[in-house]
Amino acid sequence: MSVVRAACIPCLAVGVSLAIVGVGMAPVAAAPAAAVSAAVLPAVGAAETAPLTNTSHLDWLLDEVPVPDIAGHSTYQSGDQPTALAPWTYADRNDDGTYRKIGGGNLNAEGDWSQGAYNADDISRTAVVYLRHWQQTGSEASKESAFQTLRSLAYLQTTDGPNAGNVVLWQQTDGDLNPSAEPIELPDPSDSAESYWVARTVWALGEGYAAFSEADPEFAAFLQERLHLSLGALNRQSLGRYGQYDVADGVAVPAWLIANGADASAEAVLGLSAYVAVEPADEVARTALSQLSEGIAEMSAGDTRAWPFGAILPWTKSQTFWHAWGGMAPAAVADASVVLGRPDLADAAVKDTAGFTAQLIAAGGPDNAWTPTPSERVQIAYGVDSRLQSLVSTAEATGATGLYELAAVMGGWYFGANRSGEPTYNPATGVTFDGVQSDGTVNLNSGAESTIHGLLSMLVLDAHPALKADALGIDQTVATDGLTVVEAETGTIKGNGSMITAESAWTGEANISGGAYAQLSAGARLRIPVPAHQQERNVYPIVNRTIEDAGTTTWSGKRKLGTTPNGGAGEQGITDAPGLLQPFSLDRVLKRGERSVSAAVDGGPASIDALLLQPLISSVTVDGPAGESTIYVSAAEKKTLHQVKVPRGYWLEQQAYDAAGQPVALPGSKGKAQVKGKGKDQGTVYVAPGGFTETSLVRK
Numbered sequence: 001m002s003v004v005r006a007a008c009i010p011c012l013a014v015g016v017s018l019a020i021v022g023v024g025m026a027p028v029a030a031a032p033a034a035a036v037s038a039a040v041l042p043a044v045g046a047a048e049t050a051p052l053t054n055t056s057h058l059d060w061l062l063d064e065v066p067v068p069d070i071a072g073h074s075t076y077q078s079g080d081q082p083t084a085l086a087p088w089t090y091a092d093r094n095d096d097g098t099y100r101k102i103g104g105g106n107l108n109a110e111g112d113w114s115q116g117a118y119n120a121d122d123i124s125r126t127a128v129v130y131l132r133h134w135q136q137t138g139s140e141a142s143k144e145s146a147f148q149t150l151r152s153l154a155y156l157q158t159t160d161g162p163n164a165g166n167v168v169l170w171q172q173t174d175g176d177l178n179p180s181a182e183p184i185e186l187p188d189p190s191d192s193a194e195s196y197w198v199a200r201t202v203w204a205l206g207e208g209y210a211a212f213s214e215a216d217p218e219f220a221a222f223l224q225e226r227l228h229l230s231l232g233a234l235n236r237q238s239l240g241r242y243g244q245y246d247v248a249d250g251v252a253v254p255a256w257l258i259a260n261g262a263d264a265s266a267e268a269v270l271g272l273s274a275y276v277a278v279e280p281a282d283e284v285a286r287t288a289l290s291q292l293s294e295g296i297a298e299m300s301a302g303d304t305r306a307w308p309f310g311a312i313l314p315w316t317k318s319q320t321f322w323h324a325w326g327g328m329a330p331a332a333v334a335d336a337s338v339v340l341g342r343p344d345l346a347d348a349a350v351k352d353t354a355g356f357t358a359q360l361i362a363a364g365g366p367d368n369a370w371t372p373t374p375s376e377r378v379q380i381a382y383g384v385d386s387r388l389q390s391l392v393s394t395a396e397a398t399g400a401t402g403l404y405e406l407a408a409v410m411g412g413w414y415f416g417a418n419r420s421g422e423p424t425y426n427p428a429t430g431v432t433f434d435g436v437q438s439d440g441t442v443n444l445n446s447g448a449e450s451t452i453h454g455l456l457s458m459l460v461l462d463a464h465p466a467l468k469a470d471a472l473g474i475d476q477t478v479a480t481d482g483l484t485v486v487e488a489e490t491g492t493i494k495g496n497g498s499m500i501t502a503e504s505a506w507t508g509e510a511n512i513s514g515g516a517y518a519q520l521s522a523g524a525r526l527r528i529p530v531p532a533h534q535q536e537r538n539v540y541p542i543v544n545r546t547i548e549d550a551g552t553t554t555w556s557g558k559r560k561l562g563t564t565p566n567g568g569a570g571e572q573g574i575t576d577a578p579g580l581l582q583p584f585s586l587d588r589v590l591k592r593g594e595r596s597v598s599a600a601v602d603g604g605p606a607s608i609d610a611l612l613l614q615p616l617i618s619s620v621t622v623d624g625p626a627g628e629s630t631i632y633v634s635a636a637e638k639k640t641l642h643q644v645k646v647p648r649g650y651w652l653e654q655q656a657y658d659a660a661g662q663p664v665a666l667p668g669s670k671g672k673a674q675v676k677g678k679g680k681d682q683g684t685v686y687v688a689p690g691g692f693t694e695t696s697l698v699r700k
Contacts, residue, residue, distance in 0.1 A: 052458040052468065053133060054430035055142065058126065058451050061087040061101065062145065065118060066175030067155040073168075073177065075155040076222045084152035085145060086118035086171065087126045090447035099431075099446060104170065105182060114182040116170030120197040122448040123153045124204035129455045131204075131211045136459060147219065150208045153201060154226050158191045165233025166191040167198050194237045196326075199258045199268040202230050206271025206285075210278045227275065231288050234258065234268075242291045246316060249509075249580040250570015253316040254295035260574070262299040263314035263326035265292045270328060273335040286340075293336035293345050296329050300348035303355070304635055304659065304690035307372055307540055307583040307612070310355030312348055317575050318509035320372040320582055324383025330357075330390035334397040349394040353403050354661035357387055358633040358692050361409055362482030362618035365418060371511040372542060372583050373485045373610055377438035381424065384413045385453035392460055392467070395661070402657030404467050405631060405694045409622055411461055412474030414454065417622050421476060425454045473626025482618035482633070486530050486597075488518040488542075488608040495524030495601075507544075508576030513610040517544060522551065522604035528597050528611060530590075537590045538614040538635055539597060540583040544607035545569040547578055551603010555586055557594045562586030566606040583612055617642045617687055629696040634659075634687045642685040650697040652683065659690035 064083040067075050075084065090102035104115030130146035133139055156168045156177065169190035170178040179189030187193035205227040212220040238256050245252040258264040272289040276282065299316070302308045311322050312329040330349040337346035360366060366383045369376035388410045395403035409417065414425040414432070419440045424433045432454025434443040461468040489499045497520035505515040518526050541555055543564050550567030554560065562585075569580040590597065590613070597611060614635050621630040632642055646652045656664045666686050687693045 050427075051137075051462050052425075052427045053137075053455055053462050054427050054458075055129070055133060055145075055455065057091075057099075057430035057432075057446060058087065058129060058448075058455060059141075059145070059430075060099075061091060061448055061451065062126075062149075063088060063101075063117075063173070065152060065171060065173065067152065068175065072158050072160055073155055074159060075151045076219060077151070078155075081151070084155065085148035086123050086152045087149075087448040087451075088117060089115075089119055089122060091445060091451075093444040093446065102447075103173075111174075112172050112176070112178075113170075116178045116181065117173045118152075118171045120153060120156045120167050120169050121200050122452065123149055123156070124197070124200035125452045125456075126448065127153060127204040128207055129452055129459070131207050132456070132459050135211055136463060143215070146208065146211065147216075150204060150223065153204055154222070156197075157201060157226060157229065159229065163191045163233075165198070165229040165231070165236075166194065167201050167230075169195070169197050194234060194258055196259060196261070196264045196267075198230055198233065199264040202227065202234075202268040203271035205230065206268075206273070206275035210274040213278050224279075227271075228284060231284055234288065235284075239288060239291055247571050247573030248316055248575050249319050249572060251319055253574075254298050255316075256291060257295045257299075257316060258292070260316045261314055261326075262296045262312055262316075262329045263323070265296055266329040266332035267326070269293055269296065269332035269336055273332070273339045277339050280339075289336055290340055290342075293333050293340070293342075297333050297345050297348040299329070300351055303351070305538055305637065306585045308356060308370065309359050309635075310351030312352045319580060320510045321369070322371070323369040323376070324360075324366045324386060325368060325380060327383060327386035328389065331386075331393035334390070334393040338397050343398075346394065346397050349390065350398055350400060350660050353391050353394045353406070354400060354657070354659060354692070355690065357391065357410075358406055358631070359483060359614075359618060359635070360387070361406060361631070362480055362620045362633045363484075364480050364482065365413065365477070366410065372581065373511070373513040373612065374483065375505075375511045375513060377419075378435055379413070379418060380435035381414075381432050381450045381453040381457070384410060385457045388457050389460060392464065398660070400657075400661030401663060402655075402661035402692065402694075404464075404470070405655070405657070406661075406692075407467055408470035408474060409620065409631065411457065411467065411471030412477075412622060412624065414457060415472060415624070416475035417477045417624070419477075423475070425458070427458070430455065470626065473624050474622045475624040476622060478621040478623050478628065480618075480620045481615060482620070483612055483614045484531075485513055486528055486611045486613060487514045487516070488526065488528060488610050489514065489516040491518065491526050491528035493518065493520065493524060493526055496521035497524040497526070497601075507579075507581060510577075510581040512544070512581065513542065517610075518608045520553075520599070520601045520604060520606045520608065522601055524601050524604070524606075526599040526601075526608060528599070530595060530597055530611065530613060532593050532595050533613075533615060534592055535615045535617060536592050537616065539586050539590050540612035540614065541586070541599070542581060542583045542609040542612065544609055545580045545582055546605075546607075547572065550605060551601070553606050553608070554600045554602060556598045556600070557590045557596070559588065559591075561588045561590065561597070566601070566604060581609060589616065616640065627696060629694060631692055631694050632685055632687050633692045634690055636687075636689055638689050640687045640689075642687055644683050644685055644695070646683050646697065649700055651700055652685070652695060653698045654685055654693050654695040656686050656688055656693040657691050658688045661691075664688050664691070 088101035103113030103117035127149040134142040334349040391407040546567040
């Protein structure tokens with residue numbers, strides 16, 4: 001059968017064809033799709049007393065796996081306890097609403113999967129779920145599941161030889177390790193170099209030590225030893241390059257991030273922050289925490305009017321690739337800023353959450369990737385949870401209370417405020433669906449990764465009753481008005497040029513939007529029609545720059561907007577493609593109502609991919625049991641008085657926040673942060689420069 005799976009390994013939603021041969025596993029009951037609706041959610045008024053977190057589906061995904069001592073692999077008390085627990089990688093939904101457990105890849109006649117049944121990425125994050133649930137609720141069952149999954153994870157860690165501290169990714173049902181999966185994944189074999197699964201192992205071991213340090217000191221000591229084992233590996237590998245920089249398309253990037261990623265490094269930082277908070281004198285761990293956090297913060301890019309609008313880029317090998325899955329970087333540096341007493345680290349978290357994430361929400365929600373256009377329109381729990389946790393962690397670290405407003409909208413994704421209009425999490429079963437497709441259809445499968453991150457989100461909501469009530473009050477996205485894409489190939493060329501269809505949209509570091517672009521010679525002109533808009537808009541032409549200088553292109557609407565370089569991308573360095581597919585900011589805005597943008601090439605050649613159009617005030621309107629509300633997001637350099645319609649018989653209530661998510665007083669409010677508009681001003685929303693404002697209608 002053909003299925004679409006949630007992001008796991010690698011972390012990207014892909015189509016996979018599986019040959020299912022006699023799986024023979026008992027199905028688990030789940031609510032049919034039609035029954036998964038707001039009716040299964042606790043009433044908003046009961047939000048503080050009805051827990052959302054339900055580990056039932058994750059419990060079912062767990063199976064016993066043998067952990068015998070073998071060369072290079074062992075675990076805690078393996079002589080007394082010859083098995084541990086690990087979650088199956090996938091769970092496919094049957095027609096009757098039940099689920100069946102599925103491994104990675106194809107199942108052969110011997111009962112082995114070409115990848116494996118269980119993997120270190122999911123085992124580590126499952127342990128984090130149970131650790132947090134135990135700590136938050138006192139559940140003895142979750143404590144035991146945390147203990148057993150940590151034992152399982154430790155077994156995958158290589159204990160001696162040149163690869164000591166690295167981790168084997170895949171394991172079969174009989175306990176056999178599968179260092180080389182089919183198809184091959186890098187690194188191959190999987191414990192031959194550092195990886196995402198090493199980073200996630202550090203996450204689980206760090207949080208595990210913090211949780212068990214008093215409850216079970218002997219087990220905690222084992223976890224501490226294994227944490228140091230992986231830190232030793234990192235110090236031999238990426239962290240051994242601390243303070244050194246690589247070049248990526250002419251830009252210096254930190255060379256010491258795990259697997260070249262702020263995303264991978266962030267998950268290690270989450271564990272190290274938990275560990276160092278308990279063991280502040282451990283210099284090895286504290287140094288690793290500081291070094292990784294500094295590298296992550298250096299990946300902060302852009303600002304209010306420059307792509308990627310303050311986001312922390314996840315990958316050093318691309319200057320124009322952002323993805324939501326694994327997007328824990330803001331949460332990581334926010335946590336580290338508190339543990340290390342370094343508020344400077346939180347600056348990157350604030351820019352990402354208050355700036356970029358606000359724009360992301362207004363552009364349609366937590367899409368998988370902007371590369372650099374919002375081209376990966378699938379939305380999965382991993383990406384949603386990364387945004388939610390980052391918003392809350394940054395709010396707690398900095399006191400930026402406005403981030404809770406954004407977190408409520410993000411949390412509402414699970415309850416229906418998404419492209420499908422249907423809940424993606426069911427608190428009655430603990431099932432989190434594997435995602436919402438770009439066309440609004442829901443992937444009803446519920447594998448380990450989606451289940452894990454759905455539960456991590458529910459734990460955050462349960463821990464913050466006011467936020468939980470707000471999120472439960474949102475179950476519909478009424479409208480969004482944010483960043484949009486217009487393809488260059490929809491335009492017309494005068495002079496020497498043509499429209500080119502790329503052999504592959506993926507360049508090695510970014511995606512050519514729509515798979516096509518306009519190739520223009522010197523003197524050519526390109527006129528691109530754009531939809532009219534009631535607001536002024538920022539225009540960001542996306543140019544595929546060559547390494548060599550190649551003149552400029554002048555952009556105009558009814559007036560000149562600015563110029564962009566055709567080349568001069570700089571040294572390729574560590575990236576996988578020469579040149580750079582890059583959105584550029586222009587000097588002036590496109591006036592309201594304008595219907596075209598023109599490009600005139602001076603020099604050349606010029607390769608034009610698309611335009612990003614951004615209203616100066618973007619917005620997202622949501623509705624639900626708590627009523628309708630709208631968040632207005634500024635991409636303007638000055639304060640804005642945005643006019644809105646207010647129905648007869650209502651007040652407009654609003655709360656404004658600045659570019660750092662801090663509340664600001666409204667003009668005429670006499671120092672108050674929240675006022676009700678009235679009279680001639682009742683249709684005016686105040687939006688701080690680069691900030692955002694939450695509004696709602698209140699009946700008089």
